[in-house]
Amino acid sequence: MNSSKSLVRVDLSDNNLDSSIFQWLSDTHTNLVDLDLSENNFNGSSIPDYFGNMSSLEYLILLNSKLEGGIPNSFAKLRRLSWTLEVIVLVDNFQTLLKHCPNALK
Numbered sequence: 001m002n003s004s005k006s007l008v009r010v011d012l013s014d015n016n017l018d019s020s021i022f023q024w025l026s027d028t029h030t031n032l033v034d035l036d037l038s039e040n041n042f043n044g045s046s047i048p049d050y051f052g053n054m055s056s057l058e059y060l061i062l063l064n065s066k067l068e069g070g071i072p073n074s075f076a077k078l079r080r081l082s083w084t085l086e087v088i089v090l091v092d093n094f095q096t097l098l099k100h101c102p103n104a105l106k
Contacts, residue, residue: 007032013061014039022048033080036061044068052077 008031012021017040025035025048032054038061047067051060052074058081075081 008056009034011036012040013037016041018042019045026050031056033057034059037065038063040065042067047071049074051075054078055080057081 010025010032011034013036017037019042021037021040022045025032033056035054035057036059042065045067046069047062049072051057052072055077057078060081
């Protein structure tokens with residue numbers, strides 16, 4: 001896939017992707033608002049720290065993607081990101097992040 005700095009919505013759900021897609025995403029994050037990676041096969045990978053640098057990100061869907069670990073502290077910089085109860089269940093450092101996320105629990 002070629003990189004595109006003009007992408008705002010990417011739906012890669014239910015494609016049996018592995019963590020190699022994270023490198024491509026790190027090159028396309030400039031204007032990304034909506035990212036759906038649900039129902040993939042990241043097989044124990046952690047959520048990449050650079051997702052916290054996607055300042056335009058409002059929606060990040062990671063349900064049933066076999067990710068492990070907590071949400072990176074860099075997510076505290078995501079002022080536009082809306083959190084859902086599905087995310088809270090996965091987070092071990094949620095209380096810390098909640099203090100820094102004004103759009104929490106919309």
